[in-house]
Amino acid sequence: MSACRRVVTLLDAYADGELEPEHVLEMEAHLADCHGCSSRLQLEHAMKKSLRRQVYAEAQPSEAFQDRILASFQAEAEREAVGKLESSQRGAMLSWSSIVPLAAAAAIALFWSSHTDNPVKAVSAGNSDGNHASILNVEQLLDQIVDRHIDRSKPEFTEPALLDGMEPEVGVPVHFPSLAQYGARWQGGRIVPLHNQNGTLNTASLKFLVDGHRVTVYVYNSERLALGSPLKRRVVGNEPVYTGWKRGYSIATADRHGVGYAVATDLGEDEGAEIVASLH
Amino acid sequence: MSHLTTLLAVGSRLTRSTAEAEDLVQDTLLKALRAREHFTPGSNMRAWLLRILTNTFINRYRRGGLERSVLDGPDADPLADGWIGASTMEAMRDPESRAMRALLEKEIVAALDELPEEFRLAVVLSDVEELSYKEISEIMGCPIGTVMSRLHRGRRLLKRRLYDHARTLGIVGPEEEVGKPAQERAGEAVVDLSSYRRKASNA
Numbered sequence: 102m103s104a105c106r107r108v109v110t111l112l113d114a115y116a117d118g119e120l121e122p123e124h125v126l127e128m129e130a131h132l133a134d135c136h137g138c139s140s141r142l143q144l145e146h147a148m149k150k151s152l153r154r155q156v157y158a159e160a161q162p163s164e165a166f167q168d169r170i171l172a173s174f175q176a177e178a179e180r181e182a183v184g185k186l187e188s189s190q191r192g193a194m195l196s197w198s199s200i201v202p203l204a205a206a207a208a209i210a211l212f213w214s215s216h217t218d219n220p221v222k223a224v225s226a227g228n229s230d231g232n233h234a235s236i237l238n239v240e241q242l243l244d245q246i247v248d249r250h251i252d253r254s255k256p257e258f259t260e261p262a263l264l265d266g267m268e269p270e271v272g273v274p275v276h277f278p279s280l281a282q283y284g285a286r287w288q289g290g291r292i293v294p295l296h297n298q299n300g301t302l303n304t305a306s307l308k309f310l311v312d313g314h315r316v317t318v319y320v321y322n323s324e325r326l327a328l329g330s331p332l333k334r335r336v337v338g339n340e341p342v343y344t345g346w347k348r349g350y351s352i353a354t355a356d357r358h359g360v361g362y363a364v365a366t367d368l369g370e371d372e373g374a375e376i377v378a379s380l381h
Numbered sequence: 382m383s384h385l386t387t388l389l390a391v392g393s394r395l396t397r398s399t400a401e402a403e404d405l406v407q408d409t410l411l412k413a414l415r416a417r418e419h420f421t422p423g424s425n426m427r428a429w430l431l432r433i434l435t436n437t438f439i440n441r442y443r444r445g446g447l448e449r450s451v452l453d454g455p456d457a458d459p460l461a462d463g464w465i466g467a468s469t470m471e472a473m474r475d476p477e478s479r480a481m482r483a484l485l486e487k488e489i490v491a492a493l494d495e496l497p498e499e500f501r502l503a504v505v506l507s508d509v510e511e512l513s514y515k516e517i518s519e520i521m522g523c524p525i526g527t528v529m530s531r532l533h534r535g536r537r538l539l540k541r542r543l544y545d546h547a548r549t550l551g552i553v554g555p556e557e558e559v560g561k562p563a564q565e566r567a568g569e570a571v572v573d574l575s576s577y578r579r580k581a582s583n584a
Contacts, residue, residue: 113533117507119514148539149508151485152493156509159490160390166403170385173407177414 104131108138116145171336179338239330242295243347246328249293249306250317250350250365256289256308267292267305272322273360275305278380285309285316293319295326302326304363314367316376323361328354337378344374353377385410387427387510388434394505395438397494405441409434428512432520435502443498480552485543492542500535507532 108131114120115128132139162170267275270292288308294301304321332343332354344353347365353373354363357380364377388409392402413420413433420429493501499521506517507528518525547553 113529113536117514117532144540145536147485148489148536148543151489152504152508153511155486155490156390156394156493156505157386160386160393160399160402162385162389166389167385169403170407170410173411174414177411 105135105138108132108135109141112138112141112145116142116149168336168341172339175336175338239328240347242297242326242328243331243352245295246317246319246352246363246365247347247350250315257291259287259289261287264290264305264307267320270303271305271320272303272325273320275320278307278318280309280311280316280376280379282379283311283376285311295321297326311366311368311372316364316366316368318376318380319361319363319365321361321363322359323356324359326361328352328361328363329356335374337374340378342374342377344370344377346370355380357381384427384430388430390509391431391502391505392434392438394490394493394501394509395435395498396442405434405438408441409437412437425512425516427510428516428520431506431510431512435520480550481547484547484550484552488543488546489539492539492546495542496535496538500531500538503528503531504535504539508536 108128111120111124111128115125120128132142261277264275264277267290286309288310290305290307293304293306295304302321302325304319304326307318307320309316309318329343332345332352334341334343336342340355342353342355344351346352351366351368351370351373352363353366353370353376354361355377356362362377362380364373364380366373366376385406388406389402392405392409393399396402396405409430413430416433420426493504496504502521503517506512506520507514512520514525514528517528521528521531523531544553
């Protein structure tokens with residue numbers, strides 16, 4: 102039996118890195134001598150490389166598909182939570198503790214194991230130029246949102262009925278957010294002006310405590326203030342939201358019919374996303 | 382590369398349709414989510430997801446298992462790429478041959494899609510996903526020897542298609558002496574009847 106004939110049957114395994122060590126030396130000695138077999142090997146490698154590149158070039162998940170998958174995870178998480186709730190009757194906190202870790206684990210496993218995220222995305226026409234300056238500008242606004250989240254000054258009011266009175270100053274309707282399902286305790290509200298190069302915009306700042314962790318909800322006119330761009334887009338229960346971190350605090354934002362919501366929390370990114378998605 | 386992209390890439394080649402691949406991937410992920418306690422932490426999650434994808438595909442589209450090929454039997458010809466002569470092969474892999482490179486890039490997925498499913502999946506799992514023979518045998522539910530044979534045959538068919546295409550386009554010339562690596566030709570005795578016939582018919 103000729104050397105080539107012997108070697109050809111082992112060439113696949115060699116190219117795949119699966120050849121037993123006792124044959125590797127023989128194979129390499131032959132490849133060094135035999136132009137035909139080393140051509141074969143190079144063709145194998147060239148084909149693998151082209152295959153890998155082309156198969157992936159034709160299979161980039163569209164944004165619509167990613168949204169669909171995230172929405173189906175969320176629906177599945179909610180189904181599971183309802184199932185557990187019905188079997189245990191232990192109250193609303195259970196849905197909080199089971200939905201979030203499941204959705205988070207699934208999302209991290211599937212989407213953010215890659216380092217090719219596309220975090221820069223403008224949220225509304227006000228920021229559609231998407232240039233560097235406007236992103237810096239949004240970073241400054243996020244800074245202020247964090248400043249006011251950790252600010253310990255007393256609220257202007259603690260009476261939920263007074264929220265309606267903020268409407269003229271903020272320019273959009275301000276409703277009392279029902280965060281009861283998270284066991285949130287209402288702390289009080291105040292008008293918070295945010296400053297950027299275009300001027301000052303008043304927002305309603307509403308403070309809560311969830312299990313000892315601070316949660317600040319901001320309500321604002323999203324046509325004059327777009328906070329999505331440096332954050333990551335994701336979908337929570339069919340609602341697109343933007344999440345990220347600023348100085349160790351998680352921030353989540355959403356836009357509902359021209360009303361902007363931003364949540365700054367001491368909790369994690371997923372909790373922030375969950376809360377902001379529940380606001381409307 | 383995220384797992385979502387991986388599943389979509391493999392699913393697209395299995396179904397040969399983006400819309401069907403998206404449905405398949407969604408089913409796969411929901412199944413994986415429901416079965417997540419069965420995943421062993423620290424093991425290869427990509428291989429685990431690909432096994433679920435393959436099983437979902439078979440249950441959904443192929444009740445009786447993957448499409449088989451009449452070619453899937455004992456390998457009669459150990460001389461793998463006997464039908465491609467050495468100089469042709471050089472033309473095919475020559476990085477300076479821009480025409481050939483363009484052809485590889487353009488036609489390789491179409492050529493892959495023409496392979497019978499069992500070969501196609503083996504080639505995708507090995508060449509695209511770079512899984513080990515053992516992982517592929519677990520995903521496809523067959524012995525390692527079968528994986529190797531499917532891979533070998535799949536790759537051979539793939540090369541054949543690309544070669545035929547290159548011939549049609551005039552990128553490579555006609556096959557010279559079939560069945561023999563160049564340096565073997567001189568002085569080698571014909572070892573069996575079929576290679577004798579091949580040699581004779583090409584003379």
